[in-house]
Amino acid sequence: MDELRMVFNGMDIVDKLGTTKNGQPKLVIADVVGRSVTTVENETVGVPGKAGSHLLRSKEPQRVLEVPFILRGETHEQLRMDVNKLSELLITPSEANISFNDEPYTYYGKLEGEVPLTEHRTNAKGTLTFICPDPYKYGEEKRETFTEGHAVFNAGTAETSPVFRATAKQSATFLDIVKENGEYIRVGDPGRLEQEPYSRTRTVLFDKGTSVTGWTDASSADHGYVAGQMIGTPKGFHPQSFDPAISPYAWQGPVKKRSLPEPVGNFVLSAYVTLKNVGNYTGMIEFYLLDANNETVAKIGIEDPFRGRDLVQGKMQLGPDDADRYHEYTFPPTKWKQAWNNFEGILKLFRDDYSGEKRIRSYFTLIDENGNGGHYGTFKGYYHDVEGKYQTDVTQVQLAMRKWPSEVEAEMYVTDVKVQTYHTEPEGLPYIVEPGDVIEVDHKKAVIRINGEERNDLKFDFGSDYFKLVPGVNNVYIFPGGAFDTEITWRDAYK
Numbered sequence: 001m002d003e004l005r006m007v008f009n010g011m012d013i014v015d016k017l018g019t020t021k022n023g024q025p026k027l028v029i030a031d032v033v034g035r036s037v038t039t040v041e042n043e044t045v046g047v048p049g050k051a052g053s054h055l056l057r058s059k060e061p062q063r064v065l066e067v068p069f070i071l072r073g074e075t076h077e078q079l080r081m082d083v084n085k086l087s088e089l090l091i092t093p094s095e096a097n098i099s100f101n102d103e104p105y106t107y108y109g110k111l112e113g114e115v116p117l118t119e120h121r122t123n124a125k126g127t128l129t130f131i132c133p134d135p136y137k138y139g140e141e142k143r144e145t146f147t148e149g150h151a152v153f154n155a156g157t158a159e160t161s162p163v164f165r166a167t168a169k170q171s172a173t174f175l176d177i178v179k180e181n182g183e184y185i186r187v188g189d190p191g192r193l194e195q196e197p198y199s200r201t202r203t204v205l206f207d208k209g210t211s212v213t214g215w216t217d218a219s220s221a222d223h224g225y226v227a228g229q230m231i232g233t234p235k236g237f238h239p240q241s242f243d244p245a246i247s248p249y250a251w252q253g254p255v256k257k258r259s260l261p262e263p264v265g266n267f268v269l270s271a272y273v274t275l276k277n278v279g280n281y282t283g284m285i286e287f288y289l290l291d292a293n294n295e296t297v298a299k300i301g302i303e304d305p306f307r308g309r310d311l312v313q314g315k316m317q318l319g320p321d322d323a324d325r326y327h328e329y330t331f332p333p334t335k336w337k338q339a340w341n342n343f344e345g346i347l348k349l350f351r352d353d354y355s356g357e358k359r360i361r362s363y364f365t366l367i368d369e370n371g372n373g374g375h376y377g378t379f380k381g382y383y384h385d386v387e388g389k390y391q392t393d394v395t396q397v398q399l400a401m402r403k404w405p406s407e408v409e410a411e412m413y414v415t416d417v418k419v420q421t422y423h424t425e426p427e428g429l430p431y432i433v434e435p436g437d438v439i440e441v442d443h444k445k446a447v448i449r450i451n452g453e454e455r456n457d458l459k460f461d462f463g464s465d466y467f468k469l470v471p472g473v474n475n476v477y478i479f480p481g482g483a484f485d486t487e488i489t490w491r492d493a494y495k
Helices: 013-017 075-089
Strands: 006-008 027-029 042-045 053-061 064-074 097-098 106-111 118-120 123-132 137-146 150-154 163-169 174-179 184-188 201-207 224-226 229-233 237-243 251-253 255-264 267-278 283-290 296-304 313-318 325-330 341-351 358-369 376-382 392-402 412-421 438-442 449-451 472-479 486-493
Touching: 006 013, 013 027, 013 075, 013 296, 064 075, 064 106, 075 123, 123 313, 150 486, 163 174, 163 296, 174 376, 174 438, 184 438, 201 255, 251 392, 255 412, 267 283, 267 296, 283 341, 283 412, 296 341, 296 358, 296 392, 313 358, 325 358, 325 376, 341 376, 341 412, 472 486
Parallel strands: 224 251
Antiparallel strands: 006 097, 027 064, 042 053, 064 123, 097 106, 106 123, 106 137, 118 123, 137 486, 150 472, 163 438, 163 486, 174 184, 174 472, 201 412, 229 237, 237 412, 255 392, 267 341, 267 412, 283 296, 283 392, 296 313, 313 325, 341 358, 358 376, 438 449
């Protein structure tokens, strides 16, 4: 067998550390301890007058993996840099997948405690310790599809948690996933017979940004100038040029707008946007929702406006750019404020009157393109328009893509621009999905998503809960019958 290697969080750690000048791996995995049979802890109590003891309960505690390693450097300074790089690769906010090239199994764990190093010149020795709250190991991911009922075979020796992805073939108010033994998970609500199902949204504009046909040049944008050209491309709207710098300096770039086919009261605006700023590039992408008088009703955008620093922030503004406006700036809800750098994700802006409360909500999220398309690094903003100041009908949408004249512009694209009307019927029952929408039910992470957005609020049925697949055959069924094409993924689990 070749040298022992470790994959952590999807990365081959040996490859990530690279090689020395003579082609030898800098990181050498010496051994792995803790992969034996799952530990069992028994709790017993002695019984007076009887031999032995009485078994109260048994449990399988967390697994601990210990990985002794050697790190080789060219110089002491390079060794310290490689130690820092190893730390960067191994520190994660939650458990990550761990696997080794001498067995076909995957563990899920997290680095634990300090890693003392014994250093000698340009080499260092140490031991990585990973705790695995889930003590089991898992085989390769399996994937099967079905429509209504299916027999799933868990070939392992332990229970395992599946992930279901159900693609709607028709509008539906609920999804039930039911096991033959009666366990089930429900998303949404079947409703009562007297409740008429209805669609909360109706699309009035959808544009992938492959052409600027239907869009006209705007005459103004906040805090700067309209200049340059915007074009349509296969990747979406793109600022082709910004024109020479205008004095005094302010944000400048192309700005386009188009009319909606009808005035819109309550609405949902959404778009997929890209702003690649890392490398000290600046850029600003803004959506303006305008009324019939070209006044700003609401605005949402992302930008990197900082000199000498890579940092993307989100923003929302209500009303025109004057003293009576409401505005807020936001960053990702993590300790690492730079998490939105090289932003590739979704912006949304909602206005509705849920239960008579006039709400305006912003939504900023990144998209996990390498996984299942789930949303992460998500921020949700909220404003209660008590005085009804920002309720004018929207008749136009405007897109601005600008830069600061003295700085290099970020790469910017905008696609999948959508404007929908949004309404509620108090006596009706809203559909939770329309044809093409995808419901994901992750029984391992206990998360429900619709089109990538977390929607655990739709799990409110009292008896509904996440379940596991037992070793052997598991018969599962989907309701309503014929409403979804369903994919199940799982990994066989082993003790």
